Amino acid sequence: MAKITVEQERCKGCGICIAFCPKKVIQLSKNLNPKGFFPAELINEKECTGCAICALMCPDVAIEVYRQEREKK
Amino acid sequence: MKKVFERPKSLTDVHFTYCAGCTHGMIHRMVAETIDELKIQDRTIGVSPVGCSVFAYEFFNFDMVAASHGRAPAVATGLKRSLPECIIFTYQGDGDLAAIGTAEIVHAATRGENITVIFVNNAIYGMTGGQMAPTTLIGQKTETTPFGRDARAHGYPIRIAEMLATLEGSSYIVRTSTHNPQNVRKTKLAVKKAFENQLNNKNFNLVEILSTCPSNWGLDSIQSLKWLEENMIPYFPLGEFKNI
Amino acid sequence: MKILMKGNEAIGEGAIRAGCRYFFGYPITPQSELPAYLAEKFPSIGGVFLQAESEISAINMVYGASCAGVRVMTSSSSPGISLKQEGISYLAAAELPCLIVNVMRGGPGLGTIQPSQSDYFQATKGGGHGDYHLIVLAPHSVQEMVDLTYLAFDLADQYRNPAMILADGILGQMMEAVELKEYASEIPHKNWAVGKSQGRKRNIITSIYIDPKVLEQHNLRLQAKYKIIKAHEERAEEWMKEDAEIIIAAYGTVARIAKSVIKKAREKGIKAGLIRPITLWPFPDKYFQDLGKIKRILTVELSSGQMVEDVRLAVNGRIPVEFYGRMGGMVPSIEEILEQIEKINSQIERVKL
Ligand SMILES: Cc1ncc(C[n+]2csc(CCOP(=O)(O)OP(=O)(O)O)c2C)c(N)n1
Ligand code: SF4
Ligand code: SF4
Numbered sequence: 001m002a003k004i005t006v007e008q009e010r011c012k013g014c015g016i017c018i019a020f021c022p023k024k025v026i027q028l029s030k031n032l033n034p035k036g037f038f039p040a041e042l043i044n045e046k047e048c049t050g051c052a053i054c055a056l057m058c059p060d061v062a063i064e065v066y067r068q069e070r071e072k073k
Numbered sequence: 074m075k076k077v078f079e080r081p082k083s084l085t086d087v088h089f090t091y092c093a094g095c096t097h098g099m100i101h102r103m104v105a106e107t108i109d110e111l112k113i114q115d116r117t118i119g120v121s122p123v124g125c126s127v128f129a130y131e132f133f134n135f136d137m138v139a140a141s142h143g144r145a146p147a148v149a150t151g152l153k154r155s156l157p158e159c160i161i162f163t164y165q166g167d168g169d170l171a172a173i174g175t176a177e178i179v180h181a182a183t184r185g186e187n188i189t190v191i192f193v194n195n196a197i198y199g200m201t202g203g204q205m206a207p208t209t210l211i212g213q214k215t216e217t218t219p220f221g222r223d224a225r226a227h228g229y230p231i232r233i234a235e236m237l238a239t240l241e242g243s244s245y246i247v248r249t250s251t252h253n254p255q256n257v258r259k260t261k262l263a264v265k266k267a268f269e270n271q272l273n274n275k276n277f278n279l280v281e282i283l284s285t286c287p288s289n290w291g292l293d294s295i296q297s298l299k300w301l302e303e304n305m306i307p308y309f310p311l312g313e314f315k316n317i
Numbered sequence: 318m319k320i321l322m323k324g325n326e327a328i329g330e331g332a333i334r335a336g337c338r339y340f341f342g343y344p345i346t347p348q349s350e351l352p353a354y355l356a357e358k359f360p361s362i363g364g365v366f367l368q369a370e371s372e373i374s375a376i377n378m379v380y381g382a383s384c385a386g387v388r389v390m391t392s393s394s395s396p397g398i399s400l401k402q403e404g405i406s407y408l409a410a411a412e413l414p415c416l417i418v419n420v421m422r423g424g425p426g427l428g429t430i431q432p433s434q435s436d437y438f439q440a441t442k443g444g445g446h447g448d449y450h451l452i453v454l455a456p457h458s459v460q461e462m463v464d465l466t467y468l469a470f471d472l473a474d475q476y477r478n479p480a481m482i483l484a485d486g487i488l489g490q491m492m493e494a495v496e497l498k499e500y501a502s503e504i505p506h507k508n509w510a511v512g513k514s515q516g517r518k519r520n521i522i523t524s525i526y527i528d529p530k531v532l533e534q535h536n537l538r539l540q541a542k543y544k545i546i547k548a549h550e551e552r553a554e555e556w557m558k559e560d561a562e563i564i565i566a567a568y569g570t571v572a573r574i575a576k577s578v579i580k581k582a583r584e585k586g587i588k589a590g591l592i593r594p595i596t597l598w599p600f601p602d603k604y605f606q607d608l609g610k611i612k613r614i615l616t617v618e619l620s621s622g623q624m625v626e627d628v629r630l631a632v633n634g635r636i637p638v639e640f641y642g643r644m645g646g647m648v649p650s651i652e653e654i655l656e657q658i659e660k661i662n663s664q665i666e667r668v669k670l
Pocket of ligand 1 (some may be wrong): 077123125126142165166167168169170193195197198199200206286
């Protein structure tokens with residue numbers, strides 16, 4: 001279980017996260033943000049592995065990544 | 074779920090003023106994360122340049138000093154000499170560092186000034202609208218080389234990392250890139266080492282980071298990363314040029 | 318107790334006593350004794366002496382150290398001061414205190430190493446870009462090289478403004494007895510400086526204000542500060558002014574010569590006196606307000622006539638202001654200036670007839 005959140009106002013819709021997402025679960029929204037960009041959004045939470053590659057590459061540091069912690073036995 | 078990636082504390086909440094897809098922002102994040110990880114936010118002073126990162130003092134969340142064009146290494150010298158217990162870094166573009174500020178960077182390096190330099194090489198003058206930089210590639214079209222850079226008329230692009238590595242005073246000189254996740258990770262490690270070295274009083278440390286300028290290259294964000302990989306890396310090879 | 322010192326060294330000793338421990342400079346004649354003095358003295362008192370790769374670097378190192386809140390200085394001579402102008406504009410804009418010493422030599426260009434006063438405009442009217450002022454102090458003796466160094470550091474800190482000592486090669490090289498008075502002022506705490514933050518809000522030092530409305534406000538604030546400095550800090554020496562009909566206006570080395578001229582003139586029955594500006598910026602206008610019996614002013618400079626413009630502004634047409642100057646490192650003799658005084662005196666008499 002994992003997910004990302006994209007800070008909509010901060011995102012400039014550059015598409016870098018989309019290009020590098022190994023699972024192809026990010027796309028540009030159809031709604032403009034206040035800056036005039038179409039921001040990125042997660043479209044398929046089930047597929048997201050929380051690899052954080054999108055966040056690593058995001059030039060605007062707009063992405064936060066959440067992951068279910070594995071139970072340690 | 075647990076947050077595993079968030080904005081570093083050493084960045085303010087201010088939105089970056091960089092163009093969409095410009096890798097200046099990535100580099101800011103890596104510097105800020107490093108400062109968080111080393112727990113030095115309360116004693117770090119950054120020196121911002123003149124160039125697109127002129128407002129870096131708005132984005133970094135610690136004491137900042139704005140230098141005049143090219144003089145950041147001299148300003149950093151004055152700071153480090155009077156605040157030896159503080160961590161001082163400069164953040165400079167290629168016009169700032171490799172043209173107008175060449176004397177300052179060479180002499181800060183040769184003095185072995187105990188500072189860290191983050192050198193953002195995007196092969197162009199971003200802020201002033203895309204003129205030829207000292208690192209503009211042969212054949213590259215810019216506003217002031219509309220027919221492409223011609224070595225006979227405009228000289229050759231300068232390899233700063235290689236040059237500074239020859240100086241006795243430098244400790245750690247490395248060139249990295251931002252064009253894909255693997256290289257971004259390597260860049261982060263290099264940035265961290267360049268700060269750790271300062272903490273360990275190891276002379277002069279510089280990370281040259283190949284960066285994009287989608288707006289002035291006339292390419293989109295993804296094409297820019299590809300252009301960087303295909304055109305810049307052959308002339309500006311990645312790797313450690315000095316590590317002592 | 319007085320000791321014998323060279324002018325340039327006296328500035329160095331004054332700086333040490335005023336708590337300055339940071340010097341950044343680049344070699345040039347005729348100020349070399351000052352860096353040499355500090356290079357020798359600083360190591361044993363924990364000071365930092367750094368010979369930079371250029372005057373441009375040196376002034377930017379000063380900028381960095383000043384940001385850290387320490388007392389810092391640089392020194393140079395005319396061609397080197399030209400190179401520092403960019404940095405000086407930034408220092409003034411960011412309101413950073415420091416001391417800049419200019420031991421002037423003949424220009425323009427590489428000129429000569431002989432003494433001159435031809436950097437007056439550069440020092441007092443700007444020099445770099447933008448609307449700004451330095452606090453400019455002009456010593457005329459080795460004693461004042463020390464005393465005005467104390468004052469320069471104090472005023473720089475008090476007003477958060479770079480200060481300049483404007484001397485010349487003669488003063489720099491001259492040996493005189495000086496009394497090293499105890500430096501009594503306290504160095505103020507600078508809460509705006511960068512450094513270990515220890516929980517305070519972060520400090521930013523910059524001179525960029527991209528929004529013109531904001532930049533105008535910043536300029537208005539600077540101008541208001543300059544007005545306060547002008548109101549409080551005008552300084553000049555008046556010498557034999559009381560009954561004088563002819564006043565020599567001169568600063569620095571020329572003021573010393575002028576005193577000998579005035580003595581000789583008085584032996585000849587000419588009532589001459591001196592107004593010697595000590596602060597060149599702010600120019601001591603108030604010393605030129607009450608003209609009393611004064612009928613003529615002769616401004617003498619080692620230049621083509623720079624300070625004379627400020628004298629004329631201060632006098633504002635009430636009486637004639639004449640000028641006599643030598644250039645290129647030439648220094649006028651007592652007789653030469655006396656001749657000018659006698660000429661002016663005869664003109665005054667003719668008017669009486
Ligand atoms: C003394 C001076 N000369 C020129 C300029 C104009 N100027 C501003 S930024 C810049 C070049 C910046 O290019 P670079 O350092 O490569 O940074 P980038 O904008 O590409 O990040 C120039 C020439 C200036 N501000 N000051
Ligand atoms: S990389 Fe960042 S700025 Fe670019 S589209 Fe994705 S979230 Fe937005
Ligand atoms: S002009 Fe170029 S370097 Fe500057 S912010 Fe835009 S993309 Fe980045």
